[in-house]
Amino acid sequence: MKAIGIILAGGNNEKLELLTANRAAAAMPIGSCYRALDFTLSNMSNSGINKVSVITQYNSRSLHNHLTSAKWWNLGSKYGGLFVFSPYLSNNNSFWFRGTADAIYQNLLFLTRSNEPYVIIGSGNSVYKMDYEEAFDFHVESKADITIITKEAQNENLHDYGVVKIDENNRLIDFEEKPIEPQSNIISLGIYIISRTLLINLLESILPQGRYNFVEDIIVRYRKKLNIMTYKFNGYWKNINCIKSYYDANMDFLDKNIRDLFTKQYPFIETKPRDEAPPKYNIGAKIKNCLIGSGSIMNGYAEHSVLFCKVFTGENTSIKNSIVMDKSYIGNNCVVENAIIDKEVILSDGKKIIGSPDKPIIISKNTVL
Amino acid sequence: MRKKDIIAMLLAGGQGSRLGILSKTKAKPAVPFGGKYRIIDFTLSNCVNSGIDTVGILTQYQPLILNRHIGIGIPWDLDRSNGGATILAPHLKGTQGEWYSGTANAIYQNISYIDSYNPEYVLVISGDHIYKMDYSKMLEYHQEKNCDATIAVLEVDWNEANRFGIMNTDENDKIFEFEEKPKNPKNNLASMGIYIFTWEKLRQALIDDNKIHQDSDFGKHIIPAMLDSNQNLYAYRFDSYWKDVGTIESYWSANMELVKALPNFNLYEDFWKIYTCVDHQVPEYIGDTADINTCIISEGCEIYGQVYNCVLGYNVVVEEGTFLKDSIVMANSIIKKNSVLDRCIIDENVTIGENVKIGVGDNIANVLEPKIYNTGISVIGENSFVPDNVTIGKNCVVFGDELNFQNNCLESGQSLIMDKVKL
Numbered sequence: 001m002k003a004i005g006i007i008l009a010g011g012n013n014e015k016l017e018l019l020t021a022n023r024a025a026a027a028m029p030i031g032s033c034y035r036a037l038d039f040t041l042s043n044m045s046n047s048g049i050n051k052v053s054v055i056t057q058y059n060s061r062s063l064h065n066h067l068t069s070a071k072w073w074n075l076g077s078k079y080g081g082l083f084v085f086s087p088y089l090s091n092n093n094s095f096w097f098r099g100t101a102d103a104i105y106q107n108l109l110f111l112t113r114s115n116e117p118y119v120i121i122g123s124g125n126s127v128y129k130m131d132y133e134e135a136f137d138f139h140v141e142s143k144a145d146i147t148i149i150t151k152e153a154q155n156e157n158l159h160d161y162g163v164v165k166i167d168e169n170n171r172l173i174d175f176e177e178k179p180i181e182p183q184s185n186i187i188s189l190g191i192y193i194i195s196r197t198l199l200i201n202l203l204e205s206i207l208p209q210g211r212y213n214f215v216e217d218i219i220v221r222y223r224k225k226l227n228i229m230t231y232k233f234n235g236y237w238k239n240i241n242c243i244k245s246y247y248d249a250n251m252d253f254l255d256k257n258i259r260d261l262f263t264k265q266y267p268f269i270e271t272k273p274r275d276e277a278p279p280k281y282n283i284g285a286k287i288k289n290c291l292i293g294s295g296s297i298m299n300g301y302a303e304h305s306v307l308f309c310k311v312f313t314g315e316n317t318s319i320k321n322s323i324v325m326d327k328s329y330i331g332n333n334c335v336v337e338n339a340i341i342d343k344e345v346i347l348s349d350g351k352k353i354i355g356s357p358d359k360p361i362i363i364s365k366n367t368v369l
Numbered sequence: 370m371r372k373k374d375i376i377a378m379l380l381a382g383g384q385g386s387r388l389g390i391l392s393k394t395k396a397k398p399a400v401p402f403g404g405k406y407r408i409i410d411f412t413l414s415n416c417v418n419s420g421i422d423t424v425g426i427l428t429q430y431q432p433l434i435l436n437r438h439i440g441i442g443i444p445w446d447l448d449r450s451n452g453g454a455t456i457l458a459p460h461l462k463g464t465q466g467e468w469y470s471g472t473a474n475a476i477y478q479n480i481s482y483i484d485s486y487n488p489e490y491v492l493v494i495s496g497d498h499i500y501k502m503d504y505s506k507m508l509e510y511h512q513e514k515n516c517d518a519t520i521a522v523l524e525v526d527w528n529e530a531n532r533f534g535i536m537n538t539d540e541n542d543k544i545f546e547f548e549e550k551p552k553n554p555k556n557n558l559a560s561m562g563i564y565i566f567t568w569e570k571l572r573q574a575l576i577d578d579n580k581i582h583q584d585s586d587f588g589k590h591i592i593p594a595m596l597d598s599n600q601n602l603y604a605y606r607f608d609s610y611w612k613d614v615g616t617i618e619s620y621w622s623a624n625m626e627l628v629k630a631l632p633n634f635n636l637y638e639d640f641w642k643i644y645t646c647v648d649h650q651v652p653e654y655i656g657d658t659a660d661i662n663t664c665i666i667s668e669g670c671e672i673y674g675q676v677y678n679c680v681l682g683y684n685v686v687v688e689e690g691t692f693l694k695d696s697i698v699m700a701n702s703i704i705k706k707n708s709v710l711d712r713c714i715i716d717e718n719v720t721i722g723e724n725v726k727i728g729v730g731d732n733i734a735n736v737l738e739p740k741i742y743n744t745g746i747s748v749i750g751e752n753s754f755v756p757d758n759v760t761i762g763k764n765c766v767v768f769g770d771e772l773n774f775q776n777n778c779l780e781s782g783q784s785l786i787m788d789k790v791k792l
Contacts, residue, residue, distance in 0.1 A: 288656070297637065
């Protein structure tokens, strides 16, 4: 595809509470072996984009840790590659990225030094599988200046998204960011297709005016001036923007159709390999409706839960409706219900961690109880 | 090429004929082990964990799966611009092609590969065994003793010593004699087929021996010749887990041993990881109707049935109502509803239909191959298709995708083997 990719993965989301105390939202662990970023990154690579930049800022360490090599996403090539951009100091700039547009502008060389005529911009915290090629063809054929990928909201809370109003030709009429009174039920997925030169021109004209945001300062402000089209996506899509959606996105993997979409149907979502041994189930293990990660050792009961890599559960321990992240150790005779246990947590024997079905209890990283 | 201190030559061309149908379509080093691994992963991981970054892999018998598995060596971090993994297949020289006719002959034919790295030492290993070993410690020993060759040995039971190549040593473990399968063993130090040579000395020995033996072999020719010329050979004692999974029974029991609560061979420690090639990292799913314990189940599996005391490879599907016990199921196989499998080995990409029973009846040794299949284990070969409602006995061998089971039945000890299956 004649496009380069930009993934905006620098944001924080306060609604993810303690889970993002030490990681970026794009680094949230999903589905037993993935990180949220893997989905957009794999989609780009699978769509034939071979030059992708990931823009990081908030808790960027967690993402740099994940992106130590480009080869897992087939981006380890000479004519392209994976570029990871974080804020930097220079003679004439000592700012953090002040917004999404500023983040791209501060790395404008990535755009000016490329030859591909188009840019696809995505966010790093959505779980979905999409071939951008179809939207790309639509963008080229419809001669749009910008194409926004949209979907009809289902369970999504419209107040949390950019809501678009379109005409019968899918042309954008209005765009409201997180509206109080939404005018439609079509939301933007935060995926945009734009020509590279137009993007450079827009950035160069808005930044000197102190405008730093791609949505507010380009999409909303230019919505009448530019020919902005929308392209509807009909597949599974979940945004990781609050505890509930994070919890649901993981539990969705227990649904065979959704799991198969990502794990059994070509093209696949790629992630950094773990090199852990296969999970082991000892004599007391009893598992129902769970995802179990590599290298885990199970001695107890688990039901309707998502367990990540190298989790250990002790004897007579019961885990229900919970997420347990990498390397957490749950001792004997524990009860874990409606909980999100972050990485490397140690629960000593007999501990009870019980949340409510509406609001899972969170045990933050490295906690020892 | 930059000079290397030590490089490894990994012999991976063996057939492993006692593994029967399991090694029909792939070399023994490519046979899966421990769920997600292949046998060669253990030696390859030992190399990189020991700091050896240049490995020549000598292939000959059925190399396709092995080549695909190793690729350019990415899973072992052996994709390197200087060194890394190199597949060394037999090739034409001048006008004539020549197979590798012996272990030492295979190395002899690749002298120019080794020379290109100008190494001080060469580690010669085979991809047939399951063990974890730090070759760097063996190298230190080799240097300390100022050896020309160091041979790793394992203390075996005296009454089993007649099955091995035995090193007769003095009180300092200096080797003075090598005996292949001696009737009256003088020692119980068995060669593990792991050698470190000072390259200069090995190079000369290979060239000299090639003039005498067409099928130059380390045990039979090179080691005795080096001893005859009074070179310095030492035995390096190894006392940890080491298994030659060369027979159906030993292959099965070594796998089964892994599912114990505290197995002798630990796959779960962090400091000596075993690396393998997997297509994609995926989660595994254990369904509502599943009942599993005492097993190892690899990533990508979907389990809806009962699985006890089993080792399952990648992407295996076990449907509802199916009962699996004491069995090995390799990658990408599907076992459909309401089947019962007891004590069997299912190779890769096999489909077992509904209501199939395997492992029923009396323990009658296989009629065609009684020496290979005689411990009650039935084996279903790669890419086979077993239709619904078939009953298969003990010590049976099944291989093929268009098999005709008479009366839906294969009695114990019988074989049903097609010449070819679609890959």
